[in-house]
Amino acid sequence: MVRTPCCEKMGLKKGPWTPEEDHILVSYVQRYGHENWRALPKLAGLLRCGKSCRLRWTNYLRPDIKRGNFSKEEEEAIIKLHQVLGNRWSTIATRLPGRTDNEIKNFWNTHLKKKINQNVAHPETTGHSSDEPPKWGITYTMNSRPVNCSSEQYLRSISHIIPNSTQSAQPLEQETAMNASSKFLEMKGKQLSISSAMTSNFQGLIDPRIGFSYPQLGSKVEHSDGGNSNISDDHMNFWYNVFIKAGESQNS
DNA sequence: AAAACCACCAACCGCCATTTA
């Protein structure tokens, strides 16, 4: 089906919002909420489309939005999250209270991207490039989307929990770096999927270094070796924590 | 002083996923 553009109707205003419009929108949302963005502008008396109202509210007028420059901590968090999640700005935004996906996206495109690209020119200070998937890395499937991480991150994150070929949860810690590298080389350039076998072996495992276990499988989780991969939020959080911790141990 | 260039960011656009009728 083809959707009609939301601002197709003539007479709807576009462009920057005026203080008066802001006031009308804020007053209306505070009083009546925003259950139906489509209907809101008409009810509130705004010559805007619902989409424009929603964007204005979520990106600018919401009372819980943090203003001002990004702190060093926020900047580092964005860089780490982007390594794990890629351009999934809304997901990244959920981990930075008071920041919107649009704000983070702009900050990335105007500041961090350049900064990281500069660092790539000096590889002693960083791992891999930012925007592009790492040339030397792993892609795994998360929520049906490919997620990239660097080889270092990946090796660190799996070195102690990846099951061996007999599907026992034997740690790899005893393995030499050479063996680990060999394993990685085998996977280089291939799509790594979170398989049922791996997942079942991860279940209940608690790594003392990271202090959390692989989440129990929920009913909605399917695995890529059986077709689709749909990892729940718990699973995403697990992988996020693994990669963040891996990054921390790498830095220390 | 003015033109050219650059950086920033609010807002728009098109697409996809989910919900509703």
Added chain:
DNA sequence: ATAAATGGCGGTTGGTGGTTT
């Protein structure tokens, strides 16, 4: 089961203000 409506997301654009030439 299906079409339509709606919400949400990420990519991109364009206006604005600052800086450089």
